[in-house]
Amino acid sequence: MDERIQSFEELIKSDRETNSHDEWQGTFLEYLEKVKVEPGLPQLSHARVYDLIIRHGTTDIPESENRPSPIKGITKTYNFFSEDFFGIEKAIAQIVRYFHSASLKGEESRQVLYLMGPVGSGKTSLVEKIESLLEDSEPFYAIDGCPMHEEPLHLIPRHLRKEFEKMLGTHIEGDLCPVCRFRLEEEYGGRYEDVPVSTQRFSKRHRVGIGIVPPVDPNNQDTSVLIGSEDISKLDLYSEGDPRVLDLNGALNVANRGICEFIEVFKNDTEYLHAMITATQEKVIPAPGRHGLVYCDICIAAHSNEAEWQKFKGDHTNEAILDRIVVGKVPYNRRLSEDVKIYDKIIENSDFQAHIAPHTLEVASMFALLSRLEQTSKCDLMTKLKIYNGEEVIEKGKTKKIDIAELREETKREGMDGISTRFVMKALDNALSDNIDGNCINPISVREALVAMVRESELGDDTRKRYLEFLQDTLHKEYLEKLEKEITKAFVFAYEEQAEALFQNYLDHAEAFVNKSKVKDRSTGEELEPDDGFLKSIEEQIAIIGSAAEGFRQDVIAYLWSSSRRGVTISYTSYEPLKLAIEKKLMSSVRELSRIVTRATTRDAEQTGKYDAMVQNLLDNGYCTSCVDTILKYAANNLWKD
Numbered sequence: 001m002d003e004r005i006q007s008f009e010e011l012i013k014s015d016r017e018t019n020s021h022d023e024w025q026g027t028f029l030e031y032l033e034k035v036k037v038e039p040g041l042p043q044l045s046h047a048r049v050y051d052l053i054i055r056h057g058t059t060d061i062p063e064s065e066n067r068p069s070p071i072k073g074i075t076k077t078y079n080f081f082s083e084d085f086f087g088i089e090k091a092i093a094q095i096v097r098y099f100h101s102a103s104l105k106g107e108e109s110r111q112v113l114y115l116m117g118p119v120g121s122g123k124t125s126l127v128e129k130i131e132s133l134l135e136d137s138e139p140f141y142a143i144d145g146c147p148m149h150e151e152p153l154h155l156i157p158r159h160l161r162k163e164f165e166k167m168l169g170t171h172i173e174g175d176l177c178p179v180c181r182f183r184l185e186e187e188y189g190g191r192y193e194d195v196p197v198s199t200q201r202f203s204k205r206h207r208v209g210i211g212i213v214p215p216v217d218p219n220n221q222d223t224s225v226l227i228g229s230e231d232i233s234k235l236d237l238y239s240e241g242d243p244r245v246l247d248l249n250g251a252l253n254v255a256n257r258g259i260c261e262f263i264e265v266f267k268n269d270t271e272y273l274h275a276m277i278t279a280t281q282e283k284v285i286p287a288p289g290r291h292g293l294v295y296c297d298i299c300i301a302a303h304s305n306e307a308e309w310q311k312f313k314g315d316h317t318n319e320a321i322l323d324r325i326v327v328g329k330v331p332y333n334r335r336l337s338e339d340v341k342i343y344d345k346i347i348e349n350s351d352f353q354a355h356i357a358p359h360t361l362e363v364a365s366m367f368a369l370l371s372r373l374e375q376t377s378k379c380d381l382m383t384k385l386k387i388y389n390g391e392e393v394i395e396k397g398k399t400k401k402i403d404i405a406e407l408r409e410e411t412k413r414e415g416m417d418g419i420s421t422r423f424v425m426k427a428l429d430n431a432l433s434d435n436i437d438g439n440c441i442n443p444i445s446v447r448e449a450l451v452a453m454v455r456e457s458e459l460g461d462d463t464r465k466r467y468l469e470f471l472q473d474t475l476h477k478e479y480l481e482k483l484e485k486e487i488t489k490a491f492v493f494a495y496e497e498q499a500e501a502l503f504q505n506y507l508d509h510a511e512a513f514v515n516k517s518k519v520k521d522r523s524t525g526e527e528l529e530p531d532d533g534f535l536k537s538i539e540e541q542i543a544i545i546g547s548a549a550e551g552f553r554q555d556v557i558a559y560l561w562s563s564s565r566r567g568v569t570i571s572y573t574s575y576e577p578l579k580l581a582i583e584k585k586l587m588s589s590v591r592e593l594s595r596i597v598t599r600a601t602t603r604d605a606e607q608t609g610k611y612d613a614m615v616q617n618l619l620d621n622g623y624c625t626s627c628v629d630t631i632l633k634y635a636a637n638n639l640w641k642d
């Protein structure tokens, strides 16, 4: 929308102008001229959706050399989806691939797209997103007054189609619906060139080009929901077989040209599903009563959760239907960075307005992810979580070498079970309702809310026990580590600079040690022996002791050399093992101070000053007065217990 628009009136006017620009009305003859200029106009539904997706562009996933893409086998993402969906690139790629091959009129154009996954994995949202794609697109051309807003080219009689196709440079597919066929004869005396054509907009609410089929009570499955019905009141007026009695207002009728969504599809009776299958496979739907078959052009997208799918699949009488379904798996996301984005998005779109303390969503996400990950013999679950997230995990002073691709390969059904997005959102809400006054949620309150919810849940005993362990043990430890680092950062004046200074100093001394040379003091220029005590004080932070130290120092220097050879500037964060050691060193340097000053009773004036400065630092870094209090009390009780 134009940013210069200031008033409501202007906004309305501008919108109307833009819309009227797209609108068109004319005769079929005039429409033919339009198609001649633009042979792509009479697009079939799958091709339309695919083109619209592609029009939003794609983004290549950079192939970083040392971090294999966590989205194996995928080289690009689709911008249209990536604004709203996180961590399910593979599922999206599968959906786009379906529309692509269907747009090329391959077998898939005659199959149902079926999204299957655990609850809350985004199936409904994905289909809705595709529907919004149509709603936001430019209008399409249809026979004026047709209940199925059909493609005007259907008016061309069979015997002339070859010739028209040649002249128009486009393929003509489909036949008139009974209503239009009747009107053509009765109202236009067969002069199809005079039939009015107009533009129509896709609209879910107005049921134009988008049809929705909710699950229907199996005992009361009236196919009129799908294919319309005969209007009983008109049966007296017209003879049987007169199309004027037809109400072609079923979901499949209105979805013509666009998309029809089947919610919880397998809750429906098999008989009911046959109408759906015929609509895709044969591209026809039965007209109610004795009106034969009606051509249709619909993308059918169905979804349900896995249990329904397994039940359906288990019944061999469903084979014919199964054969006509393209399954798109939509598992839960398993990457931390992406999971946090999901909650960010949901919160942004909601009325949730509380303050969210740093690491809150991260902690909640970690729990969800731990519940979704499958055990591996290669590492513990928290390590797996971090590796999936592209983080480096340090063990014995070395980056743990576990191939993400291998981890993924050994999984069986990862992402199909575990805690859902909605469960986490409920926990965030619950945490808030426990702290309405503070109007703030934090990692501690969210973890408590999660514990309470897991305790009350209907989960099996084993699962509940496992989940509580994640919350009370794994996450507890993980969060304390984060918290200590956070408080250290707030305590240490100019944290980054101090870390950098330690890093440079370590490099100087380690280099001299490895080369058996001297260290030149940076300020005095004095030549000194490498300070073994200092080196050790850093190394012991990550349990590098005794004979291991020499190897570690050599590794660091080798890293330094290779970086400088490649012209890469390095900082204390460059070499993960050393970064960890330096951070721990800084932590231990203020541990004693932290222990004393976070206890209000023992603070003297000087310590109070330090304490206040630290609190201010935390406030500057995203905490509010309510949560800063909570986390410091928590730290005092858990990190620095006497």
Ligand SMILES: Nc1ncnc2c1ncn2[C@@H]1O[C@H](COP(=O)(O)OP(=O)(O)OP(=O)(O)O)[C@@H](O)[C@H]1O
Pocket: 084, 085, 086, 087, 088, 117, 118, 119, 120, 121, 122, 123, 124, 125, 126, 304, 305, 333, 342, 346, 421, 422
């Ligand atoms: N990977 C994801 N990226 C972005 N949002 C997601 C993702 N997964 C779930 N969501 C969000 O979680 C919420 C629940 O998703 P949705 O209702 O689409 O799930 P569903 O698979 O249809 O669940 P159900 O099986 O219960 O019907 C939505 O707000 C959705 O946007």
Ligand SMILES: [Mg+2]
Pocket: 123, 124, 125
């Ligand atoms: Mg759903």
